[in-house]
């Protein structure tokens with residue numbers, strides 16, 4: 001018959017040491033040597049890998065870097081909207097920072113995770129030695145790294161355009177992290193439940209809506225008061241308002257905004273944990 | 280190696296809604312061997328291996344992989360097991376092949392050298408290119424996925440249809456690689472619907488359909504178990520096979536497998552052949568293309584699947 005091999009003969013116990021008299025024997029490339037890397041190294045590797053892929057993706061860079069920078073620059077230069085009592089740049093920088101958080105923690109995270117899920121990358125990682133919590137932490141760190149780039153970029157441009165920040169950096173950091181958690185929960189919920197194409201469309205649509213209606217570049221004071229109350233309760237509205245009260249008004253930590261963001265974070269992350277499908 | 284099986288599946292059941300994708304399946308995989316799970320589409324192959332990989336939870340029965348429960352002891356098991364998902368799935372769409380392999384290597388304690396792995400699998404041209412994985416062809420992704428299953432130097436690999444979508448050279452290269460894995464002491468479990476693949480590669484073949492094991496054994500055992508030999512010949516259609524049947528020993532069966540194409544299954548000896556040819560002479564038939572051969576695994580497989588379909592048909 002055609003089966004060339006005799007029955008299951010176990011291989012020599014140490015395949016990596018060839019017998020000296022057999023010239024054709026090579027150390028076997030595939031001799032098993034299994035084991036997981038230390039978890040800290042896995043976390044670092046996964047984070048760097050994800051950051052690298054994001055920085056290479058043109059559409060993602062458009063969203064996370066180009067649009068905020070261009071908006072800040074154009075809207076500071078041209079008086080398109082009435083920014084009330086604020087200098088235009090002082091009004092815009094906090095709003096653009098909120099936009100940065102939204103673009104990275106929501107739109108970009110949702111789209112990339114949606115496509116990773118669709119191509120089975122998440123499933124593949126689930127059978128790798130990487131623990132699931134490490135994957136989630138790596139994603140969180142990736143978002144924070146990108147946001148740090150954005151803060152430097154937008155803050156630097158703002159300063160060049162005459163921005164004079166006030167308030168406590170700690171309060172700003174708390175708001176950015178709360179906003180990140182709020183948006184990330186919603187982004188992951190979307191990525192884990194919808195098809196990748198639907199996630200792409202919906203994430204971009206929400207981004208556009210909140211860009212216009214979320215108090216990012218257009219003051220919410222211009223909207224009718226009923227609508228305004230609703231918009232202040234969106235994560236974008238709460239984050240932009242909160243950042244503006246610290247950075248432009250020099251107020252302390254705005255607990256109202258933090259509470260709204262925390263509520264979104266709790267709801268979004270809980271729902272994502274409940275309904276996220278890995279394949 | 281050890282007497283403990285690398286994989287032990289007993290009375291496994293997995294239901295989706297009211298239908299059972301896996302329906303009381305049991306088999307074992309000896310360490311250091313290649314086992315082929317052979318069956319038609321929808322037989323339950325993927326469901327079975329994905330339960331072994333810890334993706335899906337069994338509804339009933341037990342699975343042990345390297346002595347561990349894949350659902351509960353996944354953390355201990357995952358570093359030791361290499362997985363190739365069906366259709367070469369499981370990649371970051373924007374990553375390049377070498378990037379993905381290098382990244383997966385970093386998750387392991389003593390991984391393979393990625394450039395050696397790339398060379399061994401003949402992926403150099405992909406490695407030089409800058410194309411991300413989402414732009415590669417299905418066959419190219421399959422080969423990257425196979426490399427990804429091996430990069431952590433596992434004890435055991437599960438390969439779900441590893442040669443689907445490959446060209447003939449690609450299939451042959453994969454077969455050689457699997458031989459090499461076995462020689463290195465890696466246990467291989469693969470699924471396939473290709474009979475020749477199972478026959479060529481496997482130490483142990485498990486034929487499944489509708490979530491049940493129909494037969495298992497070495498290719499030799501499977502082809503010799505039911506009956507030994509087959510004689511095939513051609514002639515005019517619709518011969519009276521009953522009279523031939525009556526002339527032959529009791530153990531023989533005669534079938535017209537296609538119009539004008541006949542098959543006699545029996546322990547073949549010279550006198551049986553003489554009986555057959557004299558029957559043909561009496562019928563004034565020139566038996567064309569008369570062949571004596573062992574039943575192939577294909578014959579056994581088609582017979583088993585046919586009988587299984589007959590049982591389950593309404």
Ligand SMILES: Nc1ncnc2c1ncn2[C@@H]1O[C@H](COP(=O)(O)OP(=O)(O)O)[C@@H](O)[C@H]1O
Pocket residue numbers: 295299300318319320321322323324325326327
């Ligand atoms: N997630 C699922 N939900 C519902 N039915 C499923 C699911 N996975 C598999 N099945 C069904 O189970 C049966 C076996 O599927 P599968 O294990 O993929 O077979 P194979 O890999 O042998 O082609 C099929 O009828 C398939 O439709």
Ligand SMILES: [Mg+2]
Pocket residue numbers: 324325326365439
């Ligand atoms: Mg399958």
